[in-house]
Amino acid sequence: MRNRDANPARTAWLVVAGLVVFMLVLAGCGGGDDSTTGGSSDEALQKVGKGEGEVSLVSWAGYVEPGWSKPFEQKTGCKVNNKEAGTSDEMVELMKSGQYDGVSASGNATARLVAAGLVAPVNVDLVPNYKTVFADLKDQPYNTFDGVNYGIPHGRGANLLMWNPSDVEPAPDSWNVTMDPKVAAKYKGKISQYDDPMSIAEAAVYLMTHEPDLGIENPYELNEEQFNAAVDLMKEQQPNVGEYWGEAAKQISGFANGDNVVGTTWQYQYFALKGEGVPVEASPASQGFLPKEGATGWSDTWMIAKDAKHPNCMYEWMNWIIEPKVNAEVAEWFGEAPAQELACKETENKNFCAEYHAEEPQFWERVYYWETPLADCGNGEEDCMDYNDWVQAWTSIKG
Amino acid sequence: MASEAVVERRSVGHRLADLFHGRPRLQVGALLAGPVGWLVIGYLGSLALLLVAAFWSVDPLSGLTEKNFTLENFETLVNEPVYRDIVWRTVRTALLVTITDAVIAFPIAFYMAKLASRRGKALLVIAILLPLWSSYLVKVYAWRTLLSANGAINWALDPIGLSGPGYGTTAVWLVMSYLWLPYMILPIYAGLERIPNSLISASEDLGASPFTTFRRVILPLSFPAVVAGSIFTFSLTLGDYITPRLVSNDQFIGNVIFSNVANNQPFAAALATVPIVVMIAYLLVARRLGAFEHV
Numbered sequence: 177m178r179n180r181d182a183n184p185a186r187t188a189w190l191v192v193a194g195l196v197v198f199m200l201v202l203a204g205c206g207g208g209d210d211s212t213t214g215g216s217s218d219e220a221l222q223k224v225g226k227g228e229g230e231v232s233l234v235s236w237a238g239y240v241e242p243g244w245s246k247p248f249e250q251k252t253g254c255k256v257n258n259k260e261a262g263t264s265d266e267m268v269e270l271m272k273s274g275q276y277d278g279v280s281a282s283g284n285a286t287a288r289l290v291a292a293g294l295v296a297p298v299n300v301d302l303v304p305n306y307k308t309v310f311a312d313l314k315d316q317p318y319n320t321f322d323g324v325n326y327g328i329p330h331g332r333g334a335n336l337l338m339w340n341p342s343d344v345e346p347a348p349d350s351w352n353v354t355m356d357p358k359v360a361a362k363y364k365g366k367i368s369q370y371d372d373p374m375s376i377a378e379a380a381v382y383l384m385t386h387e388p389d390l391g392i393e394n395p396y397e398l399n400e401e402q403f404n405a406a407v408d409l410m411k412e413q414q415p416n417v418g419e420y421w422g423e424a425a426k427q428i429s430g431f432a433n434g435d436n437v438v439g440t441t442w443q444y445q446y447f448a449l450k451g452e453g454v455p456v457e458a459s460p461a462s463q464g465f466l467p468k469e470g471a472t473g474w475s476d477t478w479m480i481a482k483d484a485k486h487p488n489c490m491y492e493w494m495n496w497i498i499e500p501k502v503n504a505e506v507a508e509w510f511g512e513a514p515a516q517e518l519a520c521k522e523t524e525n526k527n528f529c530a531e532y533h534a535e536e537p538q539f540w541e542r543v544y545y546w547e548t549p550l551a552d553c554g555n556g557e558e559d560c561m562d563y564n565d566w567v568q569a570w571t572s573i574k575g
Numbered sequence: 576m577a578s579e580a581v582v583e584r585r586s587v588g589h590r591l592a593d594l595f596h597g598r599p600r601l602q603v604g605a606l607l608a609g610p611v612g613w614l615v616i617g618y619l620g621s622l623a624l625l626l627v628a629a630f631w632s633v634d635p636l637s638g639l640t641e642k643n644f645t646l647e648n649f650e651t652l653v654n655e656p657v658y659r660d661i662v663w664r665t666v667r668t669a670l671l672v673t674i675t676d677a678v679i680a681f682p683i684a685f686y687m688a689k690l691a692s693r694r695g696k697a698l699l700v701i702a703i704l705l706p707l708w709s710s711y712l713v714k715v716y717a718w719r720t721l722l723s724a725n726g727a728i729n730w731a732l733d734p735i736g737l738s739g740p741g742y743g744t745t746a747v748w749l750v751m752s753y754l755w756l757p758y759m760i761l762p763i764y765a766g767l768e769r770i771p772n773s774l775i776s777a778s779e780d781l782g783a784s785p786f787t788t789f790r791r792v793i794l795p796l797s798f799p800a801v802v803a804g805s806i807f808t809f810s811l812t813l814g815d816y817i818t819p820r821l822v823s824n825d826q827f828i829g830n831v832i833f834s835n836v837a838n839n840q841p842f843a844a845a846l847a848t849v850p851i852v853v854m855i856a857y858l859l860v861a862r863r864l865g866a867f868e869h870v
Contacts, residue, residue: 288638288838292639356723365741420824425716433724433725562636564633571658575660575826
């Protein structure tokens, strides 16, 4: 009897001891971290061979749809496995799993993917359709690193200022309706703000016009003073915010119910609300021009995984997605400007490229595509705030 | 042929039976090897991994984990007031939801256990379990619609000159109390069922008023069940991050973990230790209160 009583306690101690050893072993595994930075075009594929029969993609919702992925499968014999991601962070996380061949990365993910050694350079000579991609999308800081191309441009757009015209009059031409505390107070509790650290860049874009003394040149490259000014602006905005939206469905219901009347949005929500018959207008979508400060935006890039299991199929896909006809289809489906120049002749709505300013480089000069904030702003001093600082600041803004 | 095969099979079975015969420890060992292995490796192992990761750091550029020991994550957690606010808000809501659910659940459970007819009891059990069959997200979005400025709550309250709470901290408390109520009712119901009716009669026979009977007999006997139910409501509230995200702008511990998990896993892991510590403390108190003695 006494023996039996002693047993459970001894077993418990053994389990604890085992766990401690297990943890120590794990902690001891440190040091062997091989983070790879930079790369050279030598690493890129030199020749596209026969397809491997399938390709696994990580993409934004609406980028890989049966309308153009089925014909791709028939043409190349590469079966498409698609995984949709909701945020750039999620995309980086999925790519770390090593299960995917490629990703449609926005500019706030590309530098991280390259720095983490998760993606390989792309040999653009093997992508025939690349030749006719808009020149102002080639060799940009978010798709080309140290002079090496890391991807194929997919399409671009500006983040929108959306409002309900029955509550917000006259139609705003400035972000001051959400950013200037005095103006925004009119819509207290009814402002809808994107729930993401990247929103700090919206404040920075606003400050570029309204506080020129801060000297902000790139809203993603902020030194401490500039960053604090942007964060303070967002903190002032916070009491006026009705809802921070993380997922499109939340914002759609917010505008449809009338709880939100003005805020930042994407094409997707704007079109969904229009489709439901909710009165909404958006700049630049329905207005044709940007708010006067400019806007944040995105320019997405198809990248190939460093250890892609199906590299040939991935190259076929990167060429396919900027095929004039296909790129036109994607752009119209999603509501963004195509990356392919020749796509403008293939759109169903013949006015599409004009409406989305696809062929007007001067329009895009005031669209600040998402980038990963890095400590190194290119001035040789590591004095900028990095993405972790942005994430922490975002937590304290919301409180 | 066939009979030979049977003989063969039986003999294997026999040999196994012989092996286990008279060896209780081997019997228990074989029975528990799978579940315990799962518990230790799959469950505790992943927890251990999480705790270890909390002491690592992250390369700001690539977001990759750097496996060198540091206390930096915990320092940030303690020194930044915003995290204290978030932890306190989460724990406070969990406590409020627990108290609310206990107060609502007790009369319902009492009616089910002691007063309702068999039919009424069955109907009530179904009514309580029914919401658990629909998706969590559907329920939260339904509350979003109810709480909207132009929603049903305001519509109903408007004629008497009142308005609903709208989105915010109160909304989180309301929705969580709704979501986790069944997890409080069922343990209390089970606990009350176990109290013999004769005890209540005896108390009455001895001249106790209904209130005294409740206070001196029913409550002490059913209290462990209330504490058991509170473990569910408390821990479910503590870990939720979707409800706060959908019906308020409040950040809970889970929200901050969520926003850090992709880019700064070590910090997310450090944050995740907070609910673990809170829950351990809560369970210790619950054990003191006798929650594990009967349930």
